[in-house]
Amino acid sequence: MSTEKALDFKGSGRRLLGMLSPYRLLVILALALAVGSVTLSVLAPRLLGEAINLVFDGYESHHGVDFGHVGQIVVVVVALNVGASVCALFQGRLTATMVQRSVLRLREQVQAKLSRLPLSYFDRQSRGEILSRVTNDIDNLQQSVQQTLSQLVTSLLTIVGVLALMFVVSWQLALIALVTVPASAVAMRKIAKRAQPQFIRQWKFTGQLNGHIEEMYTGHALVTAFGQREEALATFTEQNGALYQASSRAQFISGTIQPLMMFMSNLNYVLVAVVGGLLIAGGSLTLGAVTAFIQYSRQFSQPLTQVASMANLLQSSVASAERVFALLDAPEQAPDAAEPVRPAEVRGRVEFDDVSFRYAPDRPLIEHVSLTVEPGHTVAIVGPTGAGKTTLVNLLMRFYEIDSGTILLDGVDTAKMSREELRGLTGMVLQDAWLFGGTIEANIAYGSLGATHEQVVEAAKATYVDRFVRTLPDGYDTVLDDEAANVSAGERQLITIARAFLARPAVLILDEATSSVDTRTEVLLQRAMASLRQGRTSFVIAHRLSTIRDADVILVMENGHIVEQGTHSVLLAAGGAYARLYEAQFAQAMEEVA
Known part of the structure; x- marks a missing residue:
């Protein structure tokens, strides 16, 4: 992915939202709860304005304040706020459920995709880069969408609802409040456009750094043996610095949005307060109406600021989504025949x-x-x-x-x-012995479902694995770590040969299968292989012609x-x-x- 090309924000954003399509009913219910929460919350300032007018008029007329009526209004306002909070709580819960289920399906799709990709794809990509897309990018996607989706919907609905009531209270003040919106929108667009390439660079360098760390960790012994620790550290420092630069620029550029919006919000507040005071003095508006409008002005500015502050999260999530989508869109191997x-x-x-x-x-x-x-x-x-x-x-x-x-x-x-x-x-024994974290018995039985302990031991004896396994404290229950460092290279190769022996395939492929064992063990293996090859077609790739x-x-x-x-x-x-x-x-x- 080019680091200079801007994100296809709209296309990727639509595809990202499309992940929620299987949960349409939950989406509708969450939207209904969001509308209910916003409706209840925006009605409260209007009622408080009426309560202020009651108090003000009572003192002005010298007839006293009708505290009973005021108390009723306060109770209703409290009920509205409680109702808005309850709706927001359930809406957040539903949103979290949808996002988690969508990410679960996305991980399943990625895992299934990896099994359908041709070997040539993995030849072109480093393991660290692929792991970064499968782990870091999906995790970032999950966290970003989780944080922004619920808040974004609520903020947009609040903007619409508050704006409508602002015009109901005073169209003059509403127009004044909207003066700063176009300037804010233009500024946000320019800032977001500059931040997009930096977020792409950030996740690109994250993948490269992960690839380097993974290689240096798995090859730690060779790096040390060849005295390349300083060079490896220099490469790490260079890539870490590149990631730092890209991340800093992305966060700094996006981080300027919120202070800018706060400045616009404060400017809006000053304008509304000044003009509102003049309208009260002229008798065009009541004190309660202006007080309610100031609260609406704050309610209007706050979601605008929240939307702006979510811009960096949205851009980061879409950048990660594009990397995951690029993996999902990679050309697959040709499908099997319809009727194999x-x-x-x-x-x-x-x-x-x-x-x-x-x-x-x-x-x-x-x-x-x-x-x-x-x-x-x-x-x-x-x-x-x-x-x-x-x-x-x-x-x-x-x-x-x-x-x-x-x-x-x-x-x-x-x-x-x-x-x-x-x-x-077919069965394969490769030059690079691959073992997974688990017991020796499980590694031998890998690929032979239902193999009994006796069958595993029989295969181990035939390939001379049993000889060294019995010297281990836990025997066949010895747990190998991820790198199988607790057994020698030759013993690792013997285990993979035992695995192929147990599978008893019709065609056997040995790719330098004895290259990691000593000469004496190799002689024993040749005898075991002769027995294994009985009645089986075998392809043996060898450099030792003997x-x-x-x-x-x-x-x-x-x-x-x-x-x-x-x-x-x-x-x-x-x-x-x-x-x-x-x-x-x-x-x-x-x-x-x-």
């Missing part, structure tokens, strides 16, 4: 038929790849970084949609299958093309790209030994 197809028999036969794919339109990556993998076979994919190895399996999982060609699973086009069905038949010697077929990829394929011995004998990779790794290993 499922393989009649799941065996694990995978075919790539003339598949092409590119991340950017002008930069080809996967070009015309054709490949057939028979059920139960293990396919190893090797090649230099950026050759397209991980992209190939991401296309199989439909994390990205192919540009042309077809990918078949047991004879069925994966594009015609539901993503949930397709991914339910770990894939037993693969049924090895694919060598370069620049998105399969340049060689065959068994380990055949490819070595061919003396091509695979042989060069193997010799390079062998020479490196010899150098390390020497």
Whole structure:
């Protein structure tokens, strides 16, 4: 979002109010209560004016004051104020209910949207920026709308009601009171126009700062190890300063509205008092009428000031709303077929038929790849970084949609299958071990609903997780923190492999799954993987060529093309790209030994 472009305040504001459309009856009831509250509150000054006239006339005529009548008026005024307060209380309650329910639905929509966004969206956005929109912007939206909606409606109704009674009391004084309104409106418009871009900048820099903090926190060990704490602090200071500047400007510019309105209100009060005194002296108005009008003048100025003071909150909420709406409007991944197809028999036969794919339109990556993998076979994919190895399996999982060609699973086009069905038949173990905060048993059972403790233990034993879990004080009930820092990197990877073992998918994808374990554990894992791959089609992405010697077929990829394929011995004998990779790794290993 450009920081120079002004907010689409009207369009976003209408869309924001549209969130309340499911609660039309509550909106009508809240408006009725607001009208009742305003009506009762604006009648009170008129009645007090009559009471003042009774007292004044009583002293002027020397007949005495009819305190009985005055007392009746006072009681009615008290009743009106109590009634206005009760209506305002219930109106505020209804407004709070509507806002909270609307924000609840908005959070649900955002969560559902995140599940429909393509992986490419997350590639372009930092996690901190996305988290800022989902948390900070929605929280700001909730608080701002909660604070302003009820007060704004009441203030606008009060302005209308008070203005009507001001003309009833004295049209001359009413016109004088309106003199300052156009000047106030012009000033508010100019100030708001200058504040809008600053609020956009404020929430933009908030997202950037959150992204930086999140990265520095999760990578704290690396930042410290590489001596980058000063650089990280400098970046934080720079972004924090940018946020400070944008926030200060936004708040300062919007903050000038309320003092300006207070000045206009006081000027209005002086004019009404002076002219009202002249009208009393001339006999055109009574003291009670002028007293009532002065109260109306205050009642008229106060909501104007409140509306002005809410301008910064409104602008901030609309700025946050636009960021959330931008997320909700982001292009989604193509929907699943209306009638998804499922393989009649799941065996694990995978075919790539003339598949092409590119991340950017002008930069080809996967070009015309054709490949057939028979059920139960293990396919190893090797090649230099950026050759397209991980992209190939991401296309199989439909994390990205192919540009042309077809990918078949047991004879069925994966594009015609539901993503949930397709991914339910596949299992992945990634190089970066992902674990959530919870017990080790829950992490192993993740994705295998209904798995028993015995099944979890069986999977753990097969993947050598059981060996280290039993050394922990709480065993399988050991709770991992968010970063799983209480187990080693190799142990984290073993847990993810146990998770895939328990799921027993038809197609298994191992993306450098053994890169984080030591050599001895790797040997044990190779045996476990051999058992796991029995009867399953497996795609193994590996840099250590020694770990894939037993693969049924090895694919060598370069620049998105399969340049060689065959068994380990055949490819070595061919003396091509695979042989060069193997010799390079062998020479490196010899150098390390020497």
